[in-house]
Amino acid sequence: MSDRHSSTTPEPSYVASAGSPLAPDPLVHDRVARELSGRALVDSFVIPVRSGRAWEVSAGHACRFTIVEGPQVLDLNVWNRHDPRERFWAARTRQFYGAHITTGHRLWSNLPFLRPLATIVADSIAYGLDPDGAGCHDLLGTRCDPYVNQLLVHAAYDFHCHSNLVRAVLPYGLTEFDVHDVINIFQVTGLMPDDERYYMKASPARVGDHFELFAETDLLMAASTCPGGDLSVPMWGPEAGGEPSCNPIGVEVFRLPDDVLSDWSPAQPAAYRGAAELRHGLRGPAEHPPLTEAVRVDGAG
Numbered sequence: 001m002s003d004r005h006s007s008t009t010p011e012p013s014y015v016a017s018a019g020s021p022l023a024p025d026p027l028v029h030d031r032v033a034r035e036l037s038g039r040a041l042v043d044s045f046v047i048p049v050r051s052g053r054a055w056e057v058s059a060g061h062a063c064r065f066t067i068v069e070g071p072q073v074l075d076l077n078v079w080n081r082h083d084p085r086e087r088f089w090a091a092r093t094r095q096f097y098g099a100h101i102t103t104g105h106r107l108w109s110n111l112p113f114l115r116p117l118a119t120i121v122a123d124s125i126a127y128g129l130d131p132d133g134a135g136c137h138d139l140l141g142t143r144c145d146p147y148v149n150q151l152l153v154h155a156a157y158d159f160h161c162h163s164n165l166v167r168a169v170l171p172y173g174l175t176e177f178d179v180h181d182v183i184n185i186f187q188v189t190g191l192m193p194d195d196e197r198y199y200m201k202a203s204p205a206r207v208g209d210h211f212e213l214f215a216e217t218d219l220l221m222a223a224s225t226c227p228g229g230d231l232s233v234p235m236w237g238p239e240a241g242g243e244p245s246c247n248p249i250g251v252e253v254f255r256l257p258d259d260v261l262s263d264w265s266p267a268q269p270a271a272y273r274g275a276a277e278l279r280h281g282l283r284g285p286a287e288h289p290p291l292t293e294a295v296r297v298d299g300a301g
Helices: 025-034 088-098 146-153 161-172
Strands: 040-048 051-056 061-067 074-080 083-087 107-108 116-123 135-138 183-192 196-200 210-215 219-225 251-257
Touching: 025 116, 025 210, 040 051, 040 146, 040 219, 051 161, 051 251, 061 074, 061 116, 061 183, 074 116, 074 161, 088 107, 219 251
Parallel strands: none
Antiparallel strands: 040 251, 051 219, 061 210, 061 251, 074 083, 074 183, 074 219, 107 116, 116 210, 135 183, 183 196
């Protein structure tokens, strides 16, 4: 029997090296994280337990999520405020940085836009990987929803994260079809070592812990305080059924001083227009040249 498993040590497919669009700009994002005294609070509210809310964050502003009473998981969606067809792309972000993200990682948008919507500038937990290989601030899973709930436990319940997010965005003209895969802030997850099934652990967050995003363009955000609370009580499986430990989460939006943003400019959509200035799907090439003959643009060598 032939061995189908390669013995070669794998390397990351994407590397966020200094100067790459995948990496933060230290002239901008380090200053945003470090220089806090000149900030102006422009919005502040608390998302109650098992609830959701949507709000706007202007380009160049920072949005901080804070644990105010006890550990709690928060499911976050992000859109371009002026065109909700552009929204957070969890899968591509996961490919760029890994299954769990932290300070210096960026939340990327879907095609055909592909730009950083926000950059993580603060993460007080800095969980890393634990002995089980689990990490915090999850991109492996997605929001809980009433459809799966009824499928698995034959019970209707309309305060899952999906439902909370749908209700939150309705005033902005969005619908259930606009709600998308989330980043699960403050949530610890991993994959079973034997078969890679998804698992969740109790949130390590404590009062005062925070996670902060810097808006790279005008954004609409929506978040749900997960009805699973801190996930210390299983939501599924034979041990499920207990009352979750749920807590509210605080949200603050700050306007930053002009001098902090002197080296920053809003993120622009990907420049790709096709080798003949037409995007894929409109008109195909007459022939398919080797990939090595791809047309270089913008002075790239």
